[in-house]
Amino acid sequence: MSQSTLLGGFEHFVLLALSSFPKQAAGMEIYDRLVITTGRDVSVPAVYVTLKRLEQRGLVSSANRRDDGPHRSHKLFQLEPEGVKAIREYRRATEKLWGESRLTELRP
């Protein structure tokens, strides 16, 4: 699937959270990372639906977990090169906007 559209905000969060893992991560691990870093309640179904959507767009891939990990999830997710590119594009777009922002506290 072509990545012609910019990431949504939550998609970006999910990809960033996935990118913080060295290799693969289970859905609930990504959920935990989001809860810890944002300090807020996160919707588990939303995380899973977003992961499914990102997989359909080719930004992540999944594989069934063979061993019995602590989360006992059935699927592990991994960031694809397209996903990395999407994160970078999002960051470029965001930084440009921040650069033009008149709110001084937001300037990098």
Add this chain to the structure above:
Amino acid sequence: MKPARPPALARRLLRLFLPNDLRVWTLADIDHRYGVLRDRDGPVMARRWYRRQVWHALRVALGRRTDPPIATRRPLTRHQGPEIMNTLLRDMRQAVRVLAQNRGFTIVAVLTLGLGVGANTALFSIINGVLLRPLPFEQSQELVVIYEVSQQSGTGSTAEGTFLDWREQTETLTDIAAWGNVSFILQTDDDAVALDGVITYPNFLRVLGVRPRLGRPYMLDDAVEGRRGNVIVISHRLWQERWGSDPETIGRVVRIDGAPVEIIGVMPPRVAAPEPNIDVWLPEKFAPPSIRWMRHNRWLQAVARLRPEITLEQAQADMARISAGLANGEYSDIYAGWSATIVPLREQIVGDARPALVLAFGAVSLILLMACANVANMLMARATVRRQELAVRAALGAGRSRLVQQLLTESVVLGVCGGVVGTAIAFATHRLLLGLQPDIIPRAGELVLDATALGFALVISVLTGLLFGVAPAFQGGRIDLRHALTEGGQRASTTGTRRRRQRSLLVAFQMAVTVILLSSAAVLIQTMVELNRVDPGFRAEGAVALRQFLDRTRFRSDSVMAQYAVELEALLASLPGVSAVGATSALPMDPLGINYDLPYRVPGNEDLADDALPQADYRIVTPGYFRSMGIQTVRGRGFTAADDATSPFVILVNQTMADEVWPDQNPIGQRIYTPSRDWAWFEVVGVVADTRYYGLNTAPRPEMYVVYAQQPTQEVSFVVHTAGDPALIAEPVRQAALALDPSQPAHSIVPVSQLIADTLAAERFYGTMLTVFAGMALSLSAVGIYGVLSYWVSQRRQEIGVRLALGATRRSVMRTVVQQGLGAAAVGSMAGLAGAVVVTRAMQSAIATTTNLGLLSVGTVLLTLGLVATAACAVPAFRASRLSPMQALRG
């Protein structure tokens, strides 16, 4: 250790809401996390977390964006109000969404409520303006009207001399003013026009507490004793129509009855001071009474202001003291048997209308209750359909009170929507009611649909929303979750019997109200039909009446007036199509007529004291009058041209008077003495047929007629009878009067038939209003029965399917359904009949001319209701009979 099991219902909902392709592994992960949380944080926190995931899954399933679900707890900002307002706003938004998703239901409910709210608001605005709002005068609660009262003559006017004595001797009234109704001829350089006006004592405007909108009021110094003033105040209507609202009108000089007067003020619009349709106020400072006539000629009304701290009873006692003094004084013969009575001005203006308006408001309140009953029924039926939705909300943590609050908010929003539609209906109804017969409603000129009425509409919209929403809200809040979420949860529950009874009760209530309203309308219609059959004693069709108030300054002598009448009659008789012409001082049933009643003596009662003398109506007519009005001469002869100012005084009496005074004698040739010619005697030359002068439901009274040539009067109406259409003769009649004397314009020209129609104005107004209300009630009842039966059929599809499958005929199914509907209707109708008897009796005192509720009316009402109810049952019954047994059994 067994793995912790998450809450079953929440898990089932989660399964339901998660997308198919994610369900298995997402559910497994969430279940696993539940176990971890349960071990770490305890079962309560774990369950709470698990239910939150169900809510999140529902949002995802409803298509809500997952972006941004991360910030589910927004930080408070300074713009965020108290939590309760947020909840309310959220509930209102949700309510609007729910109503928008169910357009059919919403439209029907809003229109139903709009009918009820609209009718109530329209009538409330009338009641507010007539009964509740203060009169448009300063400190109006202080204003009272004073009448002279006698046992013989009843309540009536007062005389100039009496008024001046009251004013001088009162100790409880700040001041007293008086006014008398007259007709003026206003002349400008261009033309002359006849207007209604009042001659008042110069303090009148000050006592009444009304200031002109433009210019100034007249005062005591504006008139010389014994004379009219040379200033006038005019009405706003006259100022607009005649002078185009030109401010330069102040100071303009015109002629009133030939005398120059200056216009010094323009009254505010739509103010009846003291009566509606007054165009000219002219001051006259009555001279101290030097002749008896000034105490005997009772033509004035009196208005006064109570002193501060003085009660009505104290003022009444004061007037009683003054009356006793007059009765024992120099003019005891005039005042014997007379006293004074005081009534608040407000009561005098609105008192007669109060009972009828209150009854009418009761009727529209019943319409509103019916509308609420219908909508409540619809909501209760919908609550069953929405069981799953409500169950989901309950499963997600909404307590019963929260559910009830949400459902009540939906009802209130529905009520307010109904109120918006109702406001539009109120404007239309208000205009229709005031246009029907404005003279029936006092203070009609002041009535507008103002902010108070709109506020009333808003309040009853919210209240009705709460009223019809309470039962369905509490019903909806009582959710049996397990039952509601399983299959078949939409079918009739085990508490269906109670709800069926509630719905039947609502249908019966609507039937009862409809019967009451239909019966009331039927009684009024029956009254009008019966009155229309009454013979008035004269021929009303084919005649117009030209009312004249002859200019007092030019028509002073008897000969001048008599000559004018002869010439005008001749001119009118020469018009094409005219078959008869006559004149009279007072037309039958004419509110503008000058009705005298005079005492009389006949040989045999000459020694009776003045106040013990019998009285009879006294009318002055030309010889052609009886023929133009179709009144038969039953004995002797009528007046002729030979009965003029030089011939002996002659008199005609009506049959009632002849029977009363000379029961066993021939009245022809008898003598009557009246004070009209200083007790000269009149010879009875004829007896004429009775006429109902005061209304179709008033028995004829004794009447005596004298000939115009011998006793002319300035107030005279000419009756012109034509073989053709009387509407076509009106303008030629007006032109003929102008041609004879351009400075003596006609006051008005009316069809004689309109005089009769106007006496039925109250019956017609209230009859029309009640018929409209009854029509609304009938429609609402039909909708109610239809709704209840449709729902009943939908709940019994399987049962009906079983019956059809087992061989029941379609006709028997229809019969069952119709019986179900008509059963409740019959019970309600019986209750309504009992109510109708009570209400129609109350109507008799409010509108004095109504008849009783007869068998014909009852039969008509029940037949109408039966037909409508059967028609309302027919559609659901037909649908039930057409059910396919297989489909019905499958559900």
